[in-house]
Amino acid sequence: MAPDRPVTIGLVTAFNPPEGLILNCEALLRECSGVVVVDDGSDLAADSIFDAIQALGCSVVRLGSNKGIASALNAGVKQAQSLYQRLDFILTMDQDSLIQPGFVRALEEAAENAQSTGVKVGMVAPANVSGLPKRARTLPNGVTLGDEPVQSGLLIPTGCLSAVGPFNERLFIDGVDSEFYLRAKAVGMVCIIAMGASLKHSLGQMVPASIGPMTIRWRGQPVMVRTAASWRYYYIVRNRIFLFRLYLPTQPYWAVRGALMDLRHLVLVTALANGRRVRLAAALRGVRDGVRGRMGPSPLSKSQ
Secondary structure: OOOOOEOOOOOOOEOOOOOOOHHHHHHHHOOOOEEEEEOOOOHHHHHHHHHHHHHHHHEEEEOOOOOOOOHHHHHHHHHHHHHOOOHHHHHHHEEEOOOOOOEEEEHHHHHHHHHHHHEEEEEEEEEOOOOOOOOOOOOOOOOOEEEOOOOOOOEHHHHHHHHHOOOOOOOOOOOOOHOOOOOOOOOOOOEEEEEEEEEEEOOEEEEOEEOOOEOOOEOOOOEEEEEEOHHHHHHHHHHHHHHHHOOOOOOOOHHHHHHHHHHHHHHHHHHHOOOHHHHHHHHHHHHHHHOOOOOOOOOOOOOO
């Protein structure tokens, strides 16, 4: 890294990662001042992958048991703070996200430009993330503000981490990025969009839409529906209830819109995607625990 560049540490959370994590870490090492990888309780079969990325020069933190993505992020931030006396940004990444050349610098420049105009930057997100809609508006000073971002590919100034606090470990997984974004927003820190950056990121699985044994087709091609792993619907529903209650008084539009979007998604995948029974069972368990206020890891003991 050039001496006038910010010190940006890539932080990757991993759970039973594929070998592609090695390539992803190589790309981060070319762009960042260093890389911290947190193993969130992977099986022994993943040891060779973590050994390989440690040999590349990454700092590897092994949690020993599965504690959830919020805990893994917090452990990674703590490790980065202990290793680097100067630390300007943390770049949070999922294990399956691969950055392209210039990605990190584009985010850093967007942060620097916004800060130079007096904007309180809470986080910087890429303009394009595969599979997600674009929601951004450009201010008269040329700074582009974004809506709620996803956690992967997110550049967070260390000043925001100090002002907002750690990621909420009660959520375990799902909604962790949303809750952090809302806390930053509450203290006047906004999400900035780096217009020159894009990220390839895996969001669930695309499966053919079907009703009973019949596959739905349009112009000869099967209609595809995006689904998450069935066990994830426990966390999606439970954490949505938690966040709805928490933020309805101060962020009513966000709370209602998020609840309606999750409900729409659940209705669609229930109607059109196989695995309905298991998915609905997980969602109903999420409703029950959400209403009761039960947080932390799922009793079904699946994770990221």
